[in-house]
Amino acid sequence: MLTLENIQAAKMKVAPYIYETPVVRLHGLDELLNCNVSIKAENMQKTNSFKLRGALNKLLSMPLEQLQQGVVAASSGNHGKGVAFAAKLLNIPATIVLPDSAPSIKVEGIRALGANVVQCKLAERHDITEKLSLEHGYAIIHPYDDYDIMAGQGTVGLEILEQFPQTSAIVIPIGGGGLISGVATAVKSLAPHIKIIGVEPAVVSRYADSLIAGERLLLKEQKSMADALLTLQPGERNFPIVQKLVDDIVRVDEASIESGMKTLLLAGKVMAEPSSAIGIGAALQGNLPITKNDHVCFLISGGNVGLNQLHNL
Template sequence: MKITLAAIKEAQSKIAPYIIKTPLIRTYALDEILGCEVYLKLENMQVTHSFKYRGAINKMLNLTLKEKQNGIVTASSGNHGKAVAHAAKQLGIEATVVVPNTASPFKIAAIEQYGATVVECDVTERFAVSERLAEVHGYTLFHPYDDEEIIVGQGTVGLEILSQHPALDTVIVPTSGGGLLAGLLTAIKQSNTDIRILGAEPYNMPRYSESLTQKKRVKVESRNTIADALVTAQPGKLNFPIVQTYADGMLKVADDATIKAVELMLIESKILSEPSGAIGPAAILDGAYSPALVEKVCFVISGGNIGLEQLSKLGAAH
């Protein structure tokens, strides 16, 4: 499978029975604050509450019978882990999820509830451990972003946006390894639209901004960010050239603005986003992008996995 518009369209048909066509809504409450016409693509309402389910179920459906029988493995205690565990359960495939032994019991329970086997190990060894498990047991490894079928699955967000509101001016996409951004760029840019597409990443981990400047895949220092789903240190091998070719820009966003955006999304728009999902509106609050007043800007709200407790802490921190 190549990463093309045609492949994304094929994936869209294939995954349709499993995913939610999430709402794309016009929210007026943020227009004045953000200085543009605000649209939200609500992937926080996707199955497992993030866009990650699209890629996971697409790759799962494309496994051969033998691969399905052997089972799969992935390393993630976050949105990708949940998505893979649930997709495996849906298709009756055995899944092993490797998580760092620092992961919260809450997150581990969320993965176990989908019936996956959880293997704990030191955080620095999680990729090595999952690769070893793949080798020993013949599991298929599910990489979170550097994988054609994963990228093509995420790209279906782009097709949905085009079918729901083709007249947008700009789409802003939360970015880490670049699976969502690369898929969405392929879907929208190869559809010959002139919609502007921007990535948004944490100021503390600007792996794409740095790499685009240096014209090669730079690995940045791992640092803390409130956007805890956007912590990949280096752009994906498959993703980077697509972003280089198609993206109209990359925005760096400070954590303060991201916390403020979560709060504004909730109090003004009545939508619950996790911090990583709110990094798009945050980019505008932070001054990283200044839209025109009549610009139709669609923010991809990539995930909604945040509990009441974390939410209270954000409110208090502010």
């Protein structure tokens, strides 16, 4: 179970090791997005992603004897970088299992932190992680389906409430569901009037589809420029939290994701990876359930983007 108290404890635990990233008001985007625009700049976090919060909270919550053999994590890249950072902090070995399609900047960033990298097909990541755990005794650090991970990610929500109390809606990218589960739990516990809106690629709309079906669906593998949001099934622990606390899920097409990244870079002067700019894309697409008077905080979840990705825009 995930509670506000878990998230508050996580905030105390990870605070010495992370940045309290700013909430930035972007007046220049108000007319374009038809609301009062602010961003929570987790692209400026150490490791350039919110994922560090959950990874640190998880590893700092585990007994040292459980970590002695090392840790292993399946990741699209950002979780792996967070785990690699936390493992280096604790002086334990880390192995990160990444899809072959992971951007080189994420692969290189993980290796630079001293972790071993194993690459495979997207759908094989968790199976290979399980295999490595059994073979070597590594502790598995799940990217989203874990209450300690969710509690760490939920610290973003506590910061938004402290920094920007006039918020009326928070727009959050969804992959496996760890971030939105944590933030929704924190925010709805303290400010239930704030709308929590999830955004995910239309080609992998596992949460939107699953909520309609009333059960966790497993989707087929697809390609999207939002490489961090390609998880094929909602997390088992995450899904009921999203069912209960999230107000809406919006599907975003590929053209709008690209437009969101361009708009954030050119008009907002903020460099974010496509998966993080997806909320801006949803607003440009015109189907976010917000009004012109809403104070909307777009959670910019990461900034691990390479020059080659920028050249392709």
